[in-house]
Amino acid sequence: MVTAREPKQDRSRATRLRLLEATIASLADQGWSATTVGVVAEKAGVSRGATQHHFPTREDLITAALDYMFDTRMDDARRESTALPPGLARTEAVVERLVEYYTGPVFKAALQVWTAAAADPEMRARVLPLEDKFGRVAHRMAVEHLGVDDRDPQTHRLVQATLDLARGLGLADVLSDDSRRRGEIVRAWAGVLDSSLKMNKGEIAAASG
Amino acid sequence: MVTAREPKQDRSRATRLRLLEATIASLADQGWSATTVGVVAEKAGVSRGATQHHFPTREDLITAALDYMFDTRMDDARRESTALPPGLARTEAVVERLVEYYTGPVFKAALQVWTAAAADPEMRARVLPLEDKFGRVAHRMAVEHLGVDDRDPQTHRLVQATLDLARGLGLADVLSDDSRRRGEIVRAWAGVLDSSLKMNKGEIAAASG
Numbered sequence: 218m219v220t221a222r223e224p225k226q227d228r229s230r231a232t233r234l235r236l237l238e239a240t241i242a243s244l245a246d247q248g249w250s251a252t253t254v255g256v257v258a259e260k261a262g263v264s265r266g267a268t269q270h271h272f273p274t275r276e277d278l279i280t281a282a283l284d285y286m287f288d289t290r291m292d293d294a295r296r297e298s299t300a301l302p303p304g305l306a307r308t309e310a311v312v313e314r315l316v317e318y319y320t321g322p323v324f325k326a327a328l329q330v331w332t333a334a335a336a337d338p339e340m341r342a343r344v345l346p347l348e349d350k351f352g353r354v355a356h357r358m359a360v361e362h363l364g365v366d367d368r369d370p371q372t373h374r375l376v377q378a379t380l381d382l383a384r385g386l387g388l389a390d391v392l393s394d395d396s397r398r399r400g401e402i403v404r405a406w407a408g409v410l411d412s413s414l415k416m417n418k419g420e421i422a423a424a425s426g
Numbered sequence: 427m428v429t430a431r432e433p434k435q436d437r438s439r440a441t442r443l444r445l446l447e448a449t450i451a452s453l454a455d456q457g458w459s460a461t462t463v464g465v466v467a468e469k470a471g472v473s474r475g476a477t478q479h480h481f482p483t484r485e486d487l488i489t490a491a492l493d494y495m496f497d498t499r500m501d502d503a504r505r506e507s508t509a510l511p512p513g514l515a516r517t518e519a520v521v522e523r524l525v526e527y528y529t530g531p532v533f534k535a536a537l538q539v540w541t542a543a544a545a546d547p548e549m550r551a552r553v554l555p556l557e558d559k560f561g562r563v564a565h566r567m568a569v570e571h572l573g574v575d576d577r578d579p580q581t582h583r584l585v586q587a588t589l590d591l592a593r594g595l596g597l598a599d600v601l602s603d604d605s606r607r608r609g610e611i612v613r614a615w616a617g618v619l620d621s622s623l624k625m626n627k628g629e630i631a632a633a634s635g
Binding site for chain 1: 455456457458459460534537538540541542543544545546550553554557580583584586587589590591592593594595596597598600601602607610611614615618619622
């Protein structure tokens with residue numbers, strides 16, 4: 218809670234956070250065009266002046282929001298990793314959780330920004346480094362949670378394919394609730410992935426043994 | 427070529443086609459906001475009046491363009507299916523071609539429309555039946571080209587997953603050329619898909635034998 222006795226820098230941080238969260242919510246619900254600095258400031262209950270003090274341009278606000286929310290999701294993911302079961306159930310849990318990220322509001326907000334950036338060179342230049350970072354961090358997280366050896370090229374590609382699948386499932390959920398079909402796909406792929414990774418591990422062991 | 431001696435209805439059809447193609451090109455290159463009836467008419471070299479005779483609203487023009495271009499791609503796919511090799515090479519060729527559709531201009535145009543429809547209830551109502559149709563037709567096409575039995579639930583889910591993967595790979599190609607990485611993913615996926623479909627077939631035969 219923000220109170221009158223809170224130090225100034227904590228208040229400033231809380232204001233910044235409200236703006237970032239309002240930006241993601243606005244992008245996910247109202248879309249790219251409707252997400253202006255004015256709309257976000259009003260949604261967050263922050264004055265226009267204070268908003269522009271934190272984020273001089275709309276592009277600054279939007280890229281900061283995506284970056285911050287992605288980091289927050291990954292921090293959550295790091296904490297959740299301690300509770301993973303072993304074996305096939307682990308692979309299923311990891312694929313399920315990955316797919317959850319790609320169907321949540323941060324993905325839906327990112328999709329608005331990516332699509333706008335396709336036809337906007339300035340935005341594209343800002344988004345490309347984020348895309349690179351998100352891809353690398355999500356991949357590393359998936360490898361750690363699956364507990365596999367990413368130095369093996371086939372393992373690397375199957376983890377990449379799992380992230381691509383998750384992105385595709387995210388896109389299929391944009392206009393309607395696709396959760397029932399998605400659940401079946403996640404289980405089917407997790408089964409195939411689990412035996413492919415194990416088979417691959419066996420082949421590597423046999424080749425080096 | 428449109429000539430003065432061409433019958434009126436052929437000229438009308440040619441005009442319509444030019445408008446549909448200009449709409450897809452404009453959506454894919456300039457994005458949703460820039461794709462107005464005026465911009466498309468100018469790009470196609472068609473008068474504003476003639477454009478509105480064919481397509482009374484922007485929404486009519488855009489949904490007709492997606493629908494027509496999708497049907498055209500699928501007609502091409504039907505003709506290409508005669509040249510498929512057997513075995514794993516067939517699975518690879520089918521996955522590769524599917525992924526090609528999802529990285530081409532029709533997908534890039536559709537992505538603009540889907541993303542806009544996420545925050546636009548009227549557009550969403552128009553796009554949902556298209557999404558349903560595109561999904562069904564692409565699935566049937568993939569099943570035919572792979573030569574598998576879609577009545578088996580696991581086969582059905584793996585074909586669905588392949589379409590979801592293709593969609594995810596399409597999205598990864600929107601801001602930068604992802605073709606090198608994509609080629610590796612397609613080959614890895616096709617290998618896993620091919621052995622899973624074969625294994626599945628063997629299990630069904632054993633269970634019913």
